[in-house]
Amino acid sequence: MYRPRRVVFIFDEFFLIGRLTTFAIIFAFGLIFFYRVFPYSRLVFALIWGISIILITAGRYFVLKIEKNLYNKGKGLKYAVIAGNNENARDIYDNFTKHTYAGYSIAGYIEQDGYSGENFLSAYRKIGNFSDIFDLVKKYNIDTVLISVPSNEHDRLFELMKRCEGENVEFMMMPDFLEVITSSVRVQEMDGIPFLKIKSLPMNLWNQMLKRLFDIFFSFLILILISPLLLIVAALIKLTSKGKIFYKQERVSLAGKKFDMLKFRSMVENAENKTGAVFAAKNDPRSTPIGNLMRKFSIDELPQFINVLKGDMSIVGPRPEREHFVNIMKEKIPKYLERHRVKCGITGWAQVNGLRGQDTSLEKRIEYDIYYIEHWSIIFDLKIIIKTLREIFFSKTAF
Numbered sequence: 001m002y003r004p005r006r007v008v009f010i011f012d013e014f015f016l017i018g019r020l021t022t023f024a025i026i027f028a029f030g031l032i033f034f035y036r037v038f039p040y041s042r043l044v045f046a047l048i049w050g051i052s053i054i055l056i057t058a059g060r061y062f063v064l065k066i067e068k069n070l071y072n073k074g075k076g077l078k079y080a081v082i083a084g085n086n087e088n089a090r091d092i093y094d095n096f097t098k099h100t101y102a103g104y105s106i107a108g109y110i111e112q113d114g115y116s117g118e119n120f121l122s123a124y125r126k127i128g129n130f131s132d133i134f135d136l137v138k139k140y141n142i143d144t145v146l147i148s149v150p151s152n153e154h155d156r157l158f159e160l161m162k163r164c165e166g167e168n169v170e171f172m173m174m175p176d177f178l179e180v181i182t183s184s185v186r187v188q189e190m191d192g193i194p195f196l197k198i199k200s201l202p203m204n205l206w207n208q209m210l211k212r213l214f215d216i217f218f219s220f221l222i223l224i225l226i227s228p229l230l231l232i233v234a235a236l237i238k239l240t241s242k243g244k245i246f247y248k249q250e251r252v253s254l255a256g257k258k259f260d261m262l263k264f265r266s267m268v269e270n271a272e273n274k275t276g277a278v279f280a281a282k283n284d285p286r287s288t289p290i291g292n293l294m295r296k297f298s299i300d301e302l303p304q305f306i307n308v309l310k311g312d313m314s315i316v317g318p319r320p321e322r323e324h325f326v327n328i329m330k331e332k333i334p335k336y337l338e339r340h341r342v343k344c345g346i347t348g349w350a351q352v353n354g355l356r357g358q359d360t361s362l363e364k365r366i367e368y369d370i371y372y373i374e375h376w377s378i379i380f381d382l383k384i385i386i387k388t389l390r391e392i393f394f395s396k397t398a399f
Helices: 010-034 042-072 087-098 130-139 155-163 177-181 205-240 291-296 304-310 323-332 336-341 362-374 378-394
Strands: 078-083 104-111 126-129 144-147 170-173 186-190 193-197 246-252 258-264 314-316 345-347
Touching (some): 078 087, 087 104, 246 323, 314 378
Parallel strands (some): 144 170, 314 345
8 A cells, every 4th residue: 555656546546445444354353253352343343444445545535635736836746758759658748748746747758869760759858869868867867767669679678777777767668559468478387387378368257257247236226226317318319309219239249249239319310321330420410409418428328238237238348349340440450359358348448548439549449448358357347437437427528
């Protein structure tokens, strides 16, 4: 809990606090089993568990708030330089320049000597080359070097570290796409022989059962809670446009299996008769009078909880796509079909990280989807659900 971390969000802290508090309570129960001078109330332990999570999280929230306010005022910042000249380096520069609450001040970027490739950072401040790193660390009081180089140029990393020997400066590297998709490489010994497990099953049979039970319980509860809203929306659709209330569209899910995904109809009847299969655009002229509003707040997606109950979808998972677009993107984007190793979902790790809609990078979206598949857990699902609710109700831009 107290390892140094610069960028921490309270939702991440909440799950960590909950897990560690649970371990602490179980450990305390174990100790009390051997030391019973007087009886202990189980209710007291339950209250201690719940109140501890709430109070520790609240304390953390206020500390993080103070830290971020100080960072926004330019106090306590770490000075950083970005090493590399590629799309990832540009993303790093943009993020840390825009989000000062992260606690970093970017002095500029450096690139390898004699670099002649595409200049992704032409509009940004260049302060030197890789060979100048030692002098730049001293000149700008650099605390951190943020490295973004492709996997086939990792010898540059050792070059930079060699030049900074003896200096108190930390190196942090942003993994490229290849490293992200192989981030779960593990050594597994079988009959005394070590093997590198490069790709593993996303979840075993018990985990599949656990996730299915979670989906059934959660979707059933949600459908009961939002049933008045569903009735109101259905009535508005019927009153404002001609046609059916629901819109069925074939999508592709686990192992390429097709299913009919349910949505509230947000466009005129037979909207694709003339255009064919196309992505919906912002302020689409084919929208019904309330269609844009439904899509803005994701109300049109609510009937998909019925798909979850039926077993076609999961609450959390990569967003399902139509076969037409799957066939196009699998040829253009490496590892695109890896998304079909789990059931598709209503929300996902990519969506809660701002990668939603056709204006976002598909490659980035696939990276986040694969990360979710490789690191799945029920706690991870809960975290994504809470982040989704936060985006819907508290974000400045609707989810």
